[in-house]
Amino acid sequence: MLSRSAERLYWLARYLERTENIARLVSVHMNLLMDLPNGVEMGWQQLIRINTSEPQFYEKYNAANEHNITRFLLSDETYPGSLFSSLSAARENIRTSRDLLPDEAWEQVNEMYLYVKNNRDSVYNRSNRVVFLNEILKGCQRFTGLLSGYMSHNHPYRFIRLGKNIERADMTSRILDLASLLLADSRSDEMRQYETILWVNILKALNAQLMYRQHVRSSVNGDDVLNFLLLNANLPRSVSCCIAEIAGCINALPNNDALPEEVVKLEAYVQAIDTRHTTQAQLREILDDLQNKLGELHDRVSNNWFKQGIAE
Numbered sequence: 001m002l003s004r005s006a007e008r009l010y011w012l013a014r015y016l017e018r019t020e021n022i023a024r025l026v027s028v029h030m031n032l033l034m035d036l037p038n039g040v041e042m043g044w045q046q047l048i049r050i051n052t053s054e055p056q057f058y059e060k061y062n063a064a065n066e067h068n069i070t071r072f073l074l075s076d077e078t079y080p081g082s083l084f085s086s087l088s089a090a091r092e093n094i095r096t097s098r099d100l101l102p103d104e105a106w107e108q109v110n111e112m113y114l115y116v117k118n119n120r121d122s123v124y125n126r127s128n129r130v131v132f133l134n135e136i137l138k139g140c141q142r143f144t145g146l147l148s149g150y151m152s153h154n155h156p157y158r159f160i161r162l163g164k165n166i167e168r169a170d171m172t173s174r175i176l177d178l179a180s181l182l183l184a185d186s187r188s189d190e191m192r193q194y195e196t197i198l199w200v201n202i203l204k205a206l207n208a209q210l211m212y213r214q215h216v217r218s219s220v221n222g223d224d225v226l227n228f229l230l231l232n233a234n235l236p237r238s239v240s241c242c243i244a245e246i247a248g249c250i251n252a253l254p255n256n257d258a259l260p261e262e263v264v265k266l267e268a269y270v271q272a273i274d275t276r277h278t279t280q281a282q283l284r285e286i287l288d289d290l291q292n293k294l295g296e297l298h299d300r301v302s303n304n305w306f307k308q309g310i311a312e
Helices: 003-035 045-050 054-060 066-075 083-095 103-118 120-124 126-150 155-176 179-183 189-193 195-205 209-215 222-231 239-252 259-271 280-307
Strands: none
Touching (some): 045 066, 066 126, 120 126, 155 195
């Protein structure tokens, strides 16, 4: 396959994974705020902090309230990280790669794009927003199922899995960055009182609450949640599982240069994280470093296959 085709498939997967993650974050955050009393310091601004998009947000908006942040994250055409922008980019990448994918995959992404385009105003009303976000989540899951069931699991499919899991690992690390607020010594007594609700919210954001209860078999607490979402080898959205998926894709692709060794180092770095003996400041530093390492891995993937080409 051509390197430009591989790059389009890789970014198609990243943009669709980003679309699903944004929808999941906003949906779960809405439910969280309904469970928390007024005064607990977990407002809407946390969502733009996760994505490190505060500078872009404050260039356009003065107040970090629900209306502005949901508009910014879900329907803003000018913010490249919004749900609408991500889905638009995914549609463009699949439009130019239709010869490599099942027709149903293109139809699914196009239908999602048209739905979002025609219902962007619905994000301003909470009840309509719930319906809007559920449609997006279902659409992304249908797309994943279509590819898994209809598409040959060959090199094009591996580039899709590679992009999806790099994006997924990055988002999981950003969601875990919220733990810095939960673990901060300066957190209020009221925050401490509702910590369990906040940890449950983090599990829900990664669709991991049921699996946590099955595997950990204990009450929800910070250390166990962090270790589960970082290190569990069987949870699809854990960082460790994503890295294992990345390794499998890279090892099966041609012309992989020294990338397998790089992924082994990344996996060892994650496995060495010990949240039970880590301060809040150290955890933030570790997660920031992990995001940088994932960015470096993306650069290596891009340089190796998309700029130099693919040799069979």
